[in-house]
Amino acid sequence: MSDETTERAPFRNPGWAGNTGEFELSEDEVRGRSYVGEHAPEGGHPSRVPTVPYMLPEKDPEAPLFEGPYAERFEKILSRYPNRRAALLPTLNLAQELRGRVSPETMAEVAQLLGLSDAYVRGVATFYTMYNKRPVGRYLIQVCTNVSCNLCGGDEVLAAFLEHTGTEAGEISDDGLFTVMEVECLAACGFPTAVQINSRYFENVTPDDVPAVLDRLREEAS
């Protein structure tokens, strides 16, 4: 199965140490299947629970806040902070993971959960650009156009993604699969252009790689 995956990744990605030939490792073995490893909905150990904003392909705008393993994760988040107000950012993350975005209704629900005013939650949610205030597609494609990536053609990569998905930045493609947007430094400056798609990184992406990346995602989705 690992061989299969390797074969299915025809795009050039030398930033991925696995294919330098130095080690006999597949991409899967290096990065895990989803490139961030499996993650349990209940969040694993409480110490890492508030830190990782996951982005799942399956989004349910109606998902309850919070039930089952997510309720467990929410409790773990609360246990990490001196008061409920301090837990606002990870709670918004959690809501976004489930629903794909932070809608006004979500803000109000989170405010209710944490005993904050609706206005305050709106202020915080709008301050941070990583909260999607509008719906996004199944795959949120974030293209870095900050300094390193820009010098190596980030703008062209962004243009290619927009062209091949047939969208304007921030829009959802007609098939509901893609939303492309421009972001600031993804902290992968050594491998420009860096692109984050949902929770996984694609590095050293060039405009030529873009169709293959999109095809791969389409295939995953089907």
Add this chain to the structure above:
Amino acid sequence: MAENSQTPESVTLTIDGRAVTVPKGTTILQAAEALGNRIPHYCYHPGLSAPAQCRLCLVEVEGAPKLQPSCITEVQDGQVVLTESEEATRQRTGVLEFYLANHPLDCPICDQSGECKLQDYVHAEGRKHGRSREPKRVFGRDDFGGDILFYGDRCVMCTRCVRFMNEMAQDPRLTVVERGNRSIIDTFFEEGVEGSPYAGNIVDICPVGALVSKDFLHKARAWDLDHKPTICPNCSQGCNIDLHVRDNRVQRLKPRANLEVNQYWMCDYGRHRYEWMNRDDRIESPVVNRSGQPVPSDWSEALEALHGRLEEGVRPVKAVASPFASNEDLAALRHLVDALGGGEIVYRLPRADREIPLPGFPRLSRRRDLAPNGRGAEILGMERVGDDEGAGGLDELAHYTGTLVVLGDELADLEADFGQQAALYIYVGSHPSPAASQADYLLPATTFAEQEGTFTNHEGRVQRFWPGLQAPGLARPAWLVLGALAARMEGGGVPTSAAEAFVQAAELAPEFQGLTYESIGTRGAIINEPVALPGA
């Protein structure tokens, strides 16, 4: 020893070469203010927390590596502060240039123009020309509900309004939304601040024209307004306020600081009840009714005739007073009634079903008594009658057959036959309602807004107010009219000023004894508690 000679709580420092001694814990900004030096500032407001975010109050402190925000830097002994040094001035000029980068410069159509801190500071220390070539970002305006309109482009992001709603109103409906130069003050989408009973204060504390009052929108220019110190007449809290007057009309009410009564605030209920002060239906000259024939008259004629009537002998007196009348007016009424042989005085007072406190300073509350001087009437031995609408309660008096004196109460709920069975019916007031107009003697009085006087608030604080409007026609303060009559009857002196009328009031009520206009001053003074008689 020498070290101990100074009280440990005070600190001496030098600001721009002048020494000043202030209590420990004072900030540089406050210490400078004590010297009359107002350091420019936006985010600092004496009634709110200080986030030190506007960076306009930066001053040079000798020995400090960089400029210090004077709004939060506490004074230290021997500190040398320069507020006008080259570095401090250069910094302010720079900060102001940023403030103007996205500002629409629409002073000609902005209500704040003339009392705007951005205008003032830029005029004093700003660059002559801006250097920004970028297009300005544009927000437009937003209706915050209630009386409040928000012009986002004028905002300087001081967050005073947000902090007022969080800390004082404790109704955290305002927030900063978005970030960077897209930051804007907003509520939770369409929520607005409607129904928040103290929200009007955010318009007052907004240093620029971002938050404006719909009621006042484009009504008057700031420089055309006279600011007349007075007391809010709309409840028994007695907030210190200014009438802002143009063309002899009250255009708006603004709070005046009094840390003991209302700090820097006032409630919206009081703020928006001023139109009655501008009413045009006024009694403008004395009218003598002789067998159903109203004859306009002048003061000497009317008072002479009235005095003649009283000399002929009077039937037992009953009187109606108003809790909107000053202590002086009420005392003069008491005086006259006593001179006529004494009698019961009643007053009617509208009463709300609940108080509306300001959570951040609960000492300020819109009180249940919706008139400024119920306490004064009570002190002068008058009795409240009627319902919570300030109506009713006068059925018996309407058909009273003795001498009837009415002061101030408009009698709006009563029929024209009120007092028609009275042997003598004297009405001293401002508005010619049907029940008032039939009085044998209809005497025009000024409203509180047109005279000097005092009110006694709910906690027994006597507070002075000053005339803000010109009285129409021949209207005179009631203390003068009633005082002149009483003096004629008793041979005492006629008070020639409100201060003298207050002295006469103090003679009637032990609670006022020892208080004078001088000792009451601009901050008010608490009445003497009535001394409980031993064994009583």
